[in-house]
Amino acid sequence: MNQFKRMAYPYVAWIAVMILAPMLMIVMYAFIEKGNDVTTFRFTISNFTKFFSDKVYIDVLYRSLYVAILTTIICLLIGYPTAYIISRAKPKHRTWLVLMITFPTWINMLVRTYAWLGILQDNGIVNTILGLFGIGTVKIIYTNFAVILGMVYNFVPFMILQIYSSLEKMDKSYIEAASDLGANKYQCFWRITFPMSLPGVISGITLVFLPAVSSFFIPKLLGGGQYVLIGNVIETQFLTAGNWSFGSAISLIMAIIIMISLYITRKLDTDPAAAKGGA
Amino acid sequence: MKEKKKIGSKIFMALMMIFFYAPIVYIIIFSLNSSRSLTHFDGFSLRWYEKMFSDRTMMQSIVYTIVIAVLATIISTIVGTITSIGLSKSKPILKKTVEQINNLPIMNPEIVTAIGLLMFFSALGAKKGFVTLLLAHIMFCIPYVMLSVMPKLRSLDANLADAAMDLGATPFQALTKVIVPQIMPGIVSGALIAFTMSFDDFVISYFVTGNGVSNISILVYTMSKRVNPSINALSTLVIFIITVALIIVNVIPIIKQKKEKRTR
Numbered sequence: 001m002n003q004f005k006r007m008a009y010p011y012v013a014w015i016a017v018m019i020l021a022p023m024l025m026i027v028m029y030a031f032i033e034k035g036n037d038v039t040t041f042r043f044t045i046s047n048f049t050k051f052f053s054d055k056v057y058i059d060v061l062y063r064s065l066y067v068a069i070l071t072t073i074i075c076l077l078i079g080y081p082t083a084y085i086i087s088r089a090k091p092k093h094r095t096w097l098v099l100m101i102t103f104p105t106w107i108n109m110l111v112r113t114y115a116w117l118g119i120l121q122d123n124g125i126v127n128t129i130l131g132l133f134g135i136g137t138v139k140i141i142y143t144n145f146a147v148i149l150g151m152v153y154n155f156v157p158f159m160i161l162q163i164y165s166s167l168e169k170m171d172k173s174y175i176e177a178a179s180d181l182g183a184n185k186y187q188c189f190w191r192i193t194f195p196m197s198l199p200g201v202i203s204g205i206t207l208v209f210l211p212a213v214s215s216f217f218i219p220k221l222l223g224g225g226q227y228v229l230i231g232n233v234i235e236t237q238f239l240t241a242g243n244w245s246f247g248s249a250i251s252l253i254m255a256i257i258i259m260i261s262l263y264i265t266r267k268l269d270t271d272p273a274a275a276k277g278g279a
Numbered sequence: 280m281k282e283k284k285k286i287g288s289k290i291f292m293a294l295m296m297i298f299f300y301a302p303i304v305y306i307i308i309f310s311l312n313s314s315r316s317l318t319h320f321d322g323f324s325l326r327w328y329e330k331m332f333s334d335r336t337m338m339q340s341i342v343y344t345i346v347i348a349v350l351a352t353i354i355s356t357i358v359g360t361i362t363s364i365g366l367s368k369s370k371p372i373l374k375k376t377v378e379q380i381n382n383l384p385i386m387n388p389e390i391v392t393a394i395g396l397l398m399f400f401s402a403l404g405a406k407k408g409f410v411t412l413l414l415a416h417i418m419f420c421i422p423y424v425m426l427s428v429m430p431k432l433r434s435l436d437a438n439l440a441d442a443a444m445d446l447g448a449t450p451f452q453a454l455t456k457v458i459v460p461q462i463m464p465g466i467v468s469g470a471l472i473a474f475t476m477s478f479d480d481f482v483i484s485y486f487v488t489g490n491g492v493s494n495i496s497i498l499v500y501t502m503s504k505r506v507n508p509s510i511n512a513l514s515t516l517v518i519f520i521i522t523v524a525l526i527i528v529n530v531i532p533i534i535k536q537k538k539e540k541r542t543r
Contacts, residue, residue: 003450004440008365008373011358011421015380018418022395023383029398082295085288097292104299106521108479110496111514114503115302118309118317125305125318153298214388217481217500231390238394238486248398251391258388 029248047249057233057250064230065257067144068213071151075208076201078152079159083200084193086160087167098164105157113150113221120146120222142224150222151212159204166200167193202265209265210258230254303518310511317508327512337498337513343409344494348477351416356470358417359424364458367432378429381422392419393486400487407489415487416477423476424469431465432458471528475521 033044051057086097104112119125120141127137140146170193178188216231223229230250237247309317313324331337366374384392396418400411435458443453459466481496488497495517502510 004365004368004454006365007361008369008377011362011365012373012377014358014418014421015377018396018399018414019380019383022392022399025398025402026391026395078295081288081291085292088288100296101299103525104303106475106479106525107303108481108496108499108514108517108521110481110499111306111517112302114499114510114514115306117503119302119305121318123318128318153302157299210386210388214390216390221500221503231388234390234394238397244394244398247394251388251394254388255391 026248026251029245030252031249032245034243034245047246048253050246051250051253060228060230060233061253063228064213067148067151067219067229068209071148071155071212072205072209074148074152075156075159076205079156079204080163080201082156083160083163083167083197086164094168098161101157101160109154110217110221113154113218116146116150116153117141117221120149141222142227144223146222147219147227147229150218151215154218155208155211158207162204162207163197163200166197170196198268202268205265206262209261213258214254306511306514307518309508310515312508312511315508317511327508331509331512331516334509336493337509340493340495340498341513341516343412343492344478344496347409347413347416347494348474350413351420351477352470352474355417355420355424355473356466359421359469359473360428360459360462360466362421363425363428363432364454367429367435381425384419385422385426389482390486393483396483397486407487408492412484412488412492412494415483416480419480419483420473420476423472424466427469427472428462428465431462435461474524478521 028041030047031043031045033042033046082101086094086101089097121127122137122139122141124141126140130136130138174192174196175188178192179185183191214231216229216235219227219229219232234247234250234254237243237250241247308320310327311323311325312320313326314321362377366377396411396415400407400414405411439457439461440450440453443457444450448456479496480494481500484494485497485500488494493501495513499510499513
């Protein structure tokens with residue numbers, strides 16, 4: 001039995017090198033001056049002050065948060081009803097519906113985002129249909145709307161599947177008990193079903209917000225070259241500007257923002273009002 | 280009243296399905312378009328497929344994608360399974376620590392993992408290309424394999440390997456003949472997740488590759504700046520490969536079950 005223990009050791013060495021070392025490098029580079037490398041380490045916080053003192057970067061941060069929060073809210077608003085309807089369908093239909101929601105997520109995200117590029121063009125399908133109703137060409141591609149649409153399209157399945165799995169696990173007898181005791185449909189939903197599905201909602205929010213705030217190819221493809229989110233700034237710093245220190249500092253700022261928002265959403269989960277329903 | 284509600288939810292679901300599948304159908308239809316237009320269908324033709332198959336960089340990226348995905352899947356499945364078995368016999372502290380570190384690439388935004396690897400590889404002086412790409416893919420695939428193998432090991436009787444060895448099996452036989460067959464479903468689903476993660480990856484690949492080595496995602500990203508209907512053909516091919524893979528994975532167990540029933 002003890003000889004099996006050793007089987008884990010190579011991987012322990014691997015993660016030290018391949019996971020921990022790169023993470024440490026980000027933290028180190030964030031605190032050294034540009035042009036230096038690890039061997040000529042000179043501590044500085046100038047990378048952070050540069051970010052927070054420049055209006056351009058603050059605007060990018062605001063826009064990233066705005067887009068990510070709006071994407072998350074829209075995913076919740078259309079994802080919850082979808083999950084709810086699936087959980088109420090006949091068991092046989094349920095498997096098929098879940099499969100149909102899951103299937104697109106298996107297809108390359110870039111390919112699916114690229115598809116919207118053609119659909120949303122000024123002379124694309126959407127504008128052609130709008131034209132039939134007598135509405136003139138609406139500028140869709142390379143706007144906020146296109147970027148948010150692309151994000152909702154890519155990330156809403158995560159929301160649906162999370163909420164669905166918590167709705168499916170729910171004991172239906174609670175609802176029967178509640179309606180026996182005189183609760184109407186509205187009360188049943190808001191007092192029982194919704195609080196009990198909150199864990200799914202929380203992990204759905206996490207799974208949407210996280211990729212939305214850090215995405216860089218959706219804004220690039222659907223927002224156009226001028227449209228910059230925080231992910232694009234990081235990309236530029238590393239692949240064109242060559243300022244690793246500043247890029248590392250920005251990723252660290254982004255990671256901290258994500259950690260704070262995860263902490264807040266977790267807090268919501270342990271809210272007394274939610275705990276009451278989950279008991 | 281109830282009928283009305285049902286119709287309402289049916290319409291809503293139909294709209295959701297249109298939303299999900301319109302882009303996919305759009306890509307497939309326009310890959311068969313005879314003109315360059317991405318907005319008007321001017322007649323059926325296979326010219327974009329011909330163009331794709333004669334385009335060297337496109338074919339190369341397809342080959343790279345498949346080779347990397349297959350290698351990364353095989354290596355990460357083997358390493359992930361071996362490590363999971365080892366950890367199941369190790370001290371809880373080690374197990375917890377490894378699980379926590381494994382969570383880093385899963386929970387971190389991909390771009391953070393990507394830039395970490397980029398800096399790490401250049402600090403080592405490694406040339407960006409096939410090897411760095413493969414190493415990166417193995418790195419982010421293993422945690423997913425372990426995530427699907429570990430629960431299967433937890434539900435396994437802890438004395439199983441000992442029992443086999445008491446009955447005369449060597450440790451290696453105890454592993455391959457007793458433990459591995461028991462956790463096979465976890466290994467298979469782990470391998471499947473690893474394959475699709477590697478096959479679809481863009482962000483990490485984009486940062487760690489170089490020297491002309493690119494996968495399908497990178498190619499779509501760099502080519503999409505200009506109108507190029509060959510991308511539609513390539514995308515359709517990707518959709519086709521994934522669909523076939525999913526059908527095989529889902530249908531084979533059903534056929535197996537039927538065969539087993541017959542032999543019984």
